Amino acid sequence: MALLEVKQHSLFFHGDERTFNILDRVSFHVEKGEILGIVGESGCGKSMLAGSIMGLYPANVARKEGSILYEGKDLLAMSAKQRERYRGEHVSMIFQNPNTSLNPVITIGKQMIDIISEHKRMSKKDAKNLAIKWLGEVGLAQAEDIFASYPHQLSGGMKQRVVIAMALSCDAELIVADEPTTALDVTTQFQILRLIKRLQKEYRVSIVIVTHNIGVAGYLCDRIMVMYAGQVIEVGPTEQILRNPVHSYTKGLLKCLPGQGKNIDELYTIPGTVPSPLDFPSGCRYSSRCQLAQPHCKEHAPQLEQLVVGIYTACFYPEKECEA
Numbered sequence: 001m002a003l004l005e006v007k008q009h010s011l012f013f014h015g016d017e018r019t020f021n022i023l024d025r026v027s028f029h030v031e032k033g034e035i036l037g038i039v040g041e042s043g044c045g046k047s048m049l050a051g052s053i054m055g056l057y058p059a060n061v062a063r064k065e066g067s068i069l070y071e072g073k074d075l076l077a078m079s080a081k082q083r084e085r086y087r088g089e090h091v092s093m094i095f096q097n098p099n100t101s102l103n104p105v106i107t108i109g110k111q112m113i114d115i116i117s118e119h120k121r122m123s124k125k126d127a128k129n130l131a132i133k134w135l136g137e138v139g140l141a142q143a144e145d146i147f148a149s150y151p152h153q154l155s156g157g158m159k160q161r162v163v164i165a166m167a168l169s170c171d172a173e174l175i176v177a178d179e180p181t182t183a184l185d186v187t188t189q190f191q192i193l194r195l196i197k198r199l200q201k202e203y204r205v206s207i208v209i210v211t212h213n214i215g216v217a218g219y220l221c222d223r224i225m226v227m228y229a230g231q232v233i234e235v236g237p238t239e240q241i242l243r244n245p246v247h248s249y250t251k252g253l254l255k256c257l258p259g260q261g262k263n264i265d266e267l268y269t270i271p272g273t274v275p276s277p278l279d280f281p282s283g284c285r286y287s288s289r290c291q292l293a294q295p296h297c298k299e300h301a302p303q304l305e306q307l308v309v310g311i312y313t314a315c316f317y318p319e320k321e322c323e324a
C-alpha cells in the first residue's frame, strides 16, 4: 500500500458570485521513502494541493471531493481533531519562508524542546540532547550556540536547516516542502537541496516537494508530477520526464530552464499565462497556450491516462513533437 494515495481530489471555493474549482480530480500516490516533485507555474494549484495533503484548507473552501488516504485512512473523512493528530504524528510541513514555522521571540532550543516533547516522552535533558543532535545532523556547526539563538540571529539558510531538523526530530514519515529553497540565494539553495537529498536517503522519509523549478525537481525527485490549472497533466519517473516528456507543457517548462552561458534575454518563457480559476477553458485547460492544440482540444477535456507503465498524461496528442 502506498503511504499516501490521493484519488480524484477536487476543491471548490466560494467566490463573489459562484463557487469555482481550483483542484480538479487530482490523483497520485507517494510510496514510502519516495520523493515526489509537484511542478508547475505560479497559480497551478501546487500550494493548495500541499495544503490538502496536510489537511489544511483556507476558510473559503466550499466543497472537497475525492479522498486523501494516508496509510489507508481518508483525511477528508476525519474530524478536525483527527486531522490535527495526523499532522502531529505523521506529517510535517516546510514552507518557503522559514519564519512561518519559527516563533521570533523564543529561542531555537526552546522551540525544539517544545516540539520534541509534544511527540516523545522524554526528560527535558534528553530532549535538549536530541535537539542538539539534530541541529548537528542538518549541518549546523556549533549546534549548542544555535540552540541558544533566536531566529533573527540566523541566516535564511540556517533557519531552513533548523526547520528541517524540527521535522526530522519528531520522526515525521512524510514531509511536505512547499518551495523550500525559493527564498534562498543560489548557493544556499544548492546546499539545502543536497541536505534534503542526503537526509532522505539516510532516514528513508517520504517527501513531497512543491516547486515551480523543474530543474530542482529533476535533481531531487524519484518521480515528477506536472500540474497545470488545477489538474495533473503528466506524471512519470524523473528520468523520463526530463529526457522524454510527452506533454507540450512539460516540454515548455524544461525549455525555460536556464542553460550555461545564457543571459536573461535569451531565456525562454512559455507564451501566455495560467488561466484564472474563474475562467478555466472548457476543453483542455492548456489549449490556449499549446502550439499543438486542435479544434478538438478546445472543446473536449483530455483525461489523465497511462501511456506506458508508470507514465501518465492528459493530452490528446502526446506523441507529437513540438517546438516548445
Ligand SMILES: Nc1ncnc2c1ncn2[C@@H]1O[C@H](COP(=O)(O)OP(=O)(O)OP(=O)(O)O)[C@@H](O)[C@H]1O
Pocket: 013, 022, 040, 041, 042, 043, 044, 045, 046, 047, 048, 049, 058, 059, 060, 212, 276, 277
Ligand atoms: N483562499 C483562496 N481563495 C480563492 N482562490 C485562491 C485562494 N488561494 C489561492 N487561490 C487561487 O488558487 C489558485 C492556485 O493557487 P496556489 O497557491 O495553489 O498555486 P501555486 O501553483 O502554488 O502558485 P504559487 O507558486 O504562486 O503559490 C490560484 O489561482 C490562486 O489565485
